Amino acid sequence: MANMSMTKNPMPEQEPLVRNKNFDEVALGYTAETAIDEAKRCLNCKQHPCVSGCPVNVRIPEFLAKVAQGEFEEAYQIVTSTNSLPAVCGRVCPQENQCEGKCVRGIKGEPVGVGRLERFVADWHAEHADPNAAVEKPVSNGHRIAVVGSGPAGLTCAGDLARMGYDVTVYELFHKAGGVLVYGIPEFRLPKDIVAREVASLEKMGVKVVTDAVIGRAISIDDLFAEGFEAVFIGSGAGLPQFLGIPGENLLGVYSANEFLTRINLMKAYRDDYDTPIKHHKRVAVVGGGNVAMDAARCAKRLGADEVYIVYRRSMDELPARREEVHHAMEEEVQFQLLTNPVRVVGDENGYVTGIECIRMELGEPDEKGRRRPVPVEGSNFVLEVDAMIDAIGTTPNPLLRMTTQGLEANRKGCLIADENGKTTREGVYAGGDAVTGAATVILAMGAGKTAAAAIDDYIRSK
Numbered sequence: 001m002a003n004m005s006m007t008k009n010p011m012p013e014q015e016p017l018v019r020n021k022n023f024d025e026v027a028l029g030y031t032a033e034t035a036i037d038e039a040k041r042c043l044n045c046k047q048h049p050c051v052s053g054c055p056v057n058v059r060i061p062e063f064l065a066k067v068a069q070g071e072f073e074e075a076y077q078i079v080t081s082t083n084s085l086p087a088v089c090g091r092v093c094p095q096e097n098q099c100e101g102k103c104v105r106g107i108k109g110e111p112v113g114v115g116r117l118e119r120f121v122a123d124w125h126a127e128h129a130d131p132n133a134a135v136e137k138p139v140s141n142g143h144r145i146a147v148v149g150s151g152p153a154g155l156t157c158a159g160d161l162a163r164m165g166y167d168v169t170v171y172e173l174f175h176k177a178g179g180v181l182v183y184g185i186p187e188f189r190l191p192k193d194i195v196a197r198e199v200a201s202l203e204k205m206g207v208k209v210v211t212d213a214v215i216g217r218a219i220s221i222d223d224l225f226a227e228g229f230e231a232v233f234i235g236s237g238a239g240l241p242q243f244l245g246i247p248g249e250n251l252l253g254v255y256s257a258n259e260f261l262t263r264i265n266l267m268k269a270y271r272d273d274y275d276t277p278i279k280h281h282k283r284v285a286v287v288g289g290g291n292v293a294m295d296a297a298r299c300a301k302r303l304g305a306d307e308v309y310i311v312y313r314r315s316m317d318e319l320p321a322r323r324e325e326v327h328h329a330m331e332e333e334v335q336f337q338l339l340t341n342p343v344r345v346v347g348d349e350n351g352y353v354t355g356i357e358c359i360r361m362e363l364g365e366p367d368e369k370g371r372r373r374p375v376p377v378e379g380s381n382f383v384l385e386v387d388a389m390i391d392a393i394g395t396t397p398n399p400l401l402r403m404t405t406q407g408l409e410a411n412r413k414g415c416l417i418a419d420e421n422g423k424t425t426r427e428g429v430y431a432g433g434d435a436v437t438g439a440a441t442v443i444l445a446m447g448a449g450k451t452a453a454a455a456i457d458d459y460i461r462s463k
């Protein structure tokens, strides 16, 4: 029988004041009973608007119908026919703007919890499937493709090409594959064994993953072609941090969110069994309002800071982070200094941060994107006492590949130029994900990897 409840089944979570002291996952996942109950809220709409809201067109009502019948493995197979990373997407996709944003049940109540159910079927499969089950290796077509970067774009492209029979090698500059999924998004939102599982399943299919390999330094894109690769996909992300450019930003205790999060997530600085150094600051300001800022603030809290502030120059309405993450951060006692902008970092005689001088802002006329422009309020300066400041105001693509690859062009913002199929300005080189769009989302990177895999296949066939 259909479930006409107006609200989603709540997601069980760790208590806020317990979880803000550990790195275990915040959301605990639905039980089988809750999953069935939630799936029964789906109306199986004829037009299924939810599907058009999903960048990889997961057949949502079909998989929900299977969940409602308790046929979880069948549901998993439907999801994975178009989405190769459901355990990741179920956890981090901004569903409120995608499938759930279009769900008919959302008109007069809460939408169906599509993301939570996607996570449920992926976790159910991981728990119940035989990890040693033989994986059918596709028949090789003898063509070699190189993928630069092992984030969601690179992994998706590699997986799709391997399934078509290509011999794929992924090169990753870090010692672990996964891109932002391992070095940026914290363990408490996305456990790293989930990413490792996805990488292992690609390896079982025959994809080779070479870590500690910086393409553009020891090996160039030209070297890859000379070695016999017939096409290259670049999914190198947008990992170059931006800074505010204010006085005092070179003081000790100023970090980019990228460095802070990489030390914690990839290098496990929060664990006693790792040697990664990290300072346990007591009062931390994180500048920015996106998911990256929320992650950095919540990590700082977990490392033992007494006071953690989000400093953001616009108001709560413009805050770009997912609502769920903002809500979680607030529950965990992260404080919000909104309509506030840092103008100077203040330090002591030894060069350590002691505070940031800020100015209050008010919202003026809308800018070209329609967002109201923040305007400083004269004379409202004050000093926020902190011993660390983390810049989380955005990132751009690293210029290394475009500087070392002839014919590879980028736009003004440093993003690689590629057409709608991922074809770049250099013959045989395709690109997608954050390297092309600038910082975006996991699912858009995956979509770009998928599109480029199909285009690479066409390119090789046409040669």
Ligand code: FAD
Residues within 6 Å of the ligand: 092, 093, 094, 148, 149, 150, 151, 152, 153, 154, 171, 172, 173, 174, 178, 179, 180, 181, 184, 185, 186, 213, 214, 215, 216, 235, 236, 237, 238, 239, 261, 291, 292, 295, 398, 400, 401, 432, 433, 434, 435, 439, 440, 441, 442, 443, 445
């Ligand atoms: P990346 O994931 O950045 O992967 C690129 C990989 O390429 C990296 O591993 C990098 O080391 C490697 N690389 C770079 N240059 C080279 C080179 N020269 N040689 C070899 N390897 C190289 N999105 C969401 O949808 N939901 C979220 O909740 C969310 N939270 C986020 C939180 C944080 C902290 C951050 C930083 C991002 C978040 N995002 C989120 C954005 C999302 O993670 C990215 O849009 C997505 O990972 C982009 O995928 P990608 O494959 O293009 O690049």
Ligand code: SF4
Residues within 6 Å of the ligand: 041, 042, 043, 044, 045, 048, 049, 050, 051, 060, 061, 064, 102, 103, 104, 105, 112, 114
């Ligand atoms: Fe089900 Fe919502 Fe999709 Fe309709 S829009 S089919 S209710 S998930």
